[in-house]
Amino acid sequence: MLKPLYFLLFSVALLSGCASMQSNQSSLYDQLGGQSVIEDITKNLLDIVYADERIAFLFEDTDRAALHETIVDQVCMETGGPCTYEGLDMVEAHSGMEIKYSEFDAFVEDFILAMEASNVPFRLQNQVLAIFAPMRDDISYQ
Ligand code: HEM
Numbered sequence: 001m002l003k004p005l006y007f008l009l010f011s012v013a014l015l016s017g018c019a020s021m022q023s024n025q026s027s028l029y030d031q032l033g034g035q036s037v038i039e040d041i042t043k044n045l046l047d048i049v050y051a052d053e054r055i056a057f058l059f060e061d062t063d064r065a066a067l068h069e070t071i072v073d074q075v076c077m078e079t080g081g082p083c084t085y086e087g088l089d090m091v092e093a094h095s096g097m098e099i100k101y102s103e104f105d106a107f108v109e110d111f112i113l114a115m116e117a118s119n120v121p122f123r124l125q126n127q128v129l130a131i132f133a134p135m136r137d138d139i140s141y142q
Helices: 003-025 028-032 035-050 064-078 090-094 101-117 122-139
Strands: none
Touching: 028 035, 028 122, 035 064, 035 101, 064 122, 090 122, 101 122
């Protein structure tokens, strides 16, 4: 009589164990929703950045399609996805642009808006920002 109940409880315990193991082990890339979500975030990011008068001028001579591809690859790789970023390292890519701290911060604000628009949960937004925020001192100046 009690056996089905024990079986049910055992199954629930096993399933929730698996679920928590999975969330501990799955990469940030998977938690974000994989390639299609990263493509979507990047599209939103460039839409917002190109319309942001605080920083759009910095992108005037940039090939937008190529930039989209390199940012997707970089975010994919840095979040543990199956991509290899083959672009310039971040210091090289941004050298000579004399990006101000305020411009870096504007870009990060736009990144947050892009993740919001792609429905990325706040907790995951913070994990993505934690990867890129340390670049502030490498690529921007007062
Ligand atoms: C969160 C930090 C950032 C990340 C992850 C990032 C990522 C990238 C990547 C992957 C590239 C392409 C590199 C290549 O061509 O191989 C790039 C280029 C570029 N980035 Fe960033 N970037 C960041 C911050 C910024 C900021 C703050 C600005 C300006 C406000 C900026 C402006 C540019 C521009 C204009 C290019 C194109 C350079 C060119 O045309 O050759 N980036 N960035």
